[in-house]
Amino acid sequence: MTLTRRYRFSASHRLYNPALSELENxxxxxxxxxxxxxxxxxxxxxxxxxxxxxxxxxxIASADLDSLVGEEVLRIYNGKNMNLDIxxxxxxxxxTTENVAKDIRExxxxxxxxxxxxxxxxxxxxxxxxxxxxxxxKNIFDI
Amino acid sequence: MRITRRVDFSASHLCAIPSLSxxxxxxxxxxxxxxxxxxxxxxxxxxxEGEPDPVTGMIYDLKDLKAILESEVLDVMDHRFxxxxxxxxxxxxxxxxxxxxxxxxxxxxxxxLANAKLSRVRLYETEDLFVDYSAEDHVADxxxxxxx
Numbered sequence: 001m002t003l004t005r006r007y008r009f010s011a012s013h014r015l016y017n018p019a020l021s022e023l024e025n026x027x028x029x030x031x032x033x034x035x036x037x038x039x040x041x042x043x044x045x046x047x048x049x050x051x052x053x054x055x056x057x058x059x060i061a062s063a064d065l066d067s068l069v070g071e072e073v074l075r076i077y078n079g080k081n082m083n084l085d086i087x088x089x090x091x092x093x094x095x096t097t098e099n100v101a102k103d104i105r106e107x108x109x110x111x112x113x114x115x116x117x118x119x120x121x122x123x124x125x126x127x128x129x130x131x132x133x134x135x136x137x138k139n140i141f142d143i
Numbered sequence: 144m145r146i147t148r149r150v151d152f153s154a155s156h157l158c159a160i161p162s163l164s165x166x167x168x169x170x171x172x173x174x175x176x177x178x179x180x181x182x183x184x185x186x187x188x189x190x191x192e193g194e195p196d197p198v199t200g201m202i203y204d205l206k207d208l209k210a211i212l213e214s215e216v217l218d219v220m221d222h223r224f225x226x227x228x229x230x231x232x233x234x235x236x237x238x239x240x241x242x243x244x245x246x247x248x249x250x251x252x253x254x255x256l257a258n259a260k261l262s263r264v265r266l267y268e269t270e271d272l273f274v275d276y277s278a279e280d281h282v283a284d285x286x287x288x289x290x291x
Contacts, residue, residue, distance in 0.1 A: 001240060001280045006271040051283065052244075055160055057236035061171050062272070121171045 002129055003059045004047040007069055009078035012039035013095040016083070037081060042097075043134035044073065044104065050115065050126030064120035072107045097135040101143045105131045145262055147190040148208050152221035154229075155182040156237040180224060186267040187216065187246065193259035203259040215249040239268040243276040244284065251281065 014037040015029035025033045032038070046069055050059045080086060082095040088103045089095045108128055113119040115127040133141045157180040158172040159165075168176035175181070189212060193202040223229050225237040235241050243266040254261040260278070267273040 001243075001277075002275045003240065004273050004275070051280075052238065052240040056171055057158070057238035057241040058171070059240055063170070063173055 001051060001059065002047050002049045003126070004045050004130075004132075005062065005065055005069075007044045007046065007074060008041060009044065009074050010039060010041050011077050011080050011082055012037045013082040013089075013100075014038070015094055015096060017094050018092045037083065040135050042077075042100075044069075045130075045132040045134075046108070046128070047130035047132070048126040049129035050124065053123040056123065058122075059126045060119075061121035064122045067120070068108070068111065072111050073104050076107070077104075097133055097139065097141045098143075101131055101133040101141045104133065105143050144194060144202060145190050145192045146202050146205070147188050148205055148212065149186065149188050150209075150212050150217060151184060151186045152217050153182060153184050154220050154223050154225050155180045156225040156232070156242075157181065158236050158238055160236065180226065183268050185220075185242075186270075187212070188263075188265040188267075189246075189250065189254075189261070190263040190265070191254060191259045192262035193256075196258065203254075203256075208254075211250065211253050215253065216246055219249070239266055239272060239274040240276075242266055242268075243274045244280070247276045247281060 014034065015032040016025050016035075017028075020028070046065065048060055048065065052059045076086060077100075082089050082100070084090075086095075086103075089099075093099060105128070108131070112128050113125040116124050119125045131143050133143075135141065156175075157177060158175040159168040159178070160171070163171075165176065165178070189208070191203050191208070195202050220229055220242075225232040225242070227233070229237075231245065232241070235245075243264050246266065247261065247264045250264070251261055263275055263277040265273055265275050
């Protein structure tokens with residue numbers, strides 16, 4: 001069974017690869033390469049997979065998932081300029097939403113308790129099954 | 144090929160384990176453990192998998208699916224207090240996980256046809272929380288004998 005919970009954060013970014021010329025960046029990224037950046041209201045869906053606990057009927061206590069995602073993702077991303085505020089992108093890695101989704105998944109995997117182990121109020125931690133990131137309502141990325 | 148029909152219903156529930164204290168239940172379920180209950184506008188997506196009939200061009204008649212959803216789910220759960228009025232939630236905690244499993248259990252006998260089989264039940268408790276129960280979960284629950 002899978003359970004999916006939806007979160008929101010707002011952040012700005014600029015799609016710009018410093019290894020390329022201004023013109024090349026403009027050709028590849030178009031207006032997303034505007035020097036001052038621009039922002040989105042991102043929607044993040046985190047899916048977990050497992051079996052509900054026989055007693056509580058839950059796969060994971062929502063508060064536990066919320067605190068994990070809050071600490072590892074929302075605190076890092078919400079209200080930030082990705083190019084200037086998030087270590088992943090300080091070295092020139094381009095914060096395309098592909099790369100952001102990958103970074104979010106990696107951040108969660110680094111801190112995800114071992115599936116089956118107790119975590120907070122959750123009897124048996126489910127596994128992380130999917131990260132879906134909506135950059136806008138029309139641009140959706142799954143990893 | 145798969146087809147999906149969406150319906151919604153409104154119901155109240157509360158999530159609490161009787162053997163635990165109110166504080167312990169609030170730690171697990173948050174506001175969901177309020178003793179007097181609270182409600183949701185549930186959204187249910189029911190997906191069937193099969194091949195279109197060569198004559199009708201349909202996997203299953205969506206009018207018939209609508210009628211089954213009304214009799215098996217909406218007539219039972221819409222505008223009800225799940226814990227008080229809808230078994231097994233008198234003794235099974237009506238989490239989204241357990242409600243989706245119960246909806247599958249009700250639908251499966253009617254939607255287990257040669258050319259169209261129930262493939263997935265997706266239940267949104269809110270727009271920010273949904274659960275998927277699919278055929279492999281049905282198999283796993285059957286093997287464990289669980290309706291828990």
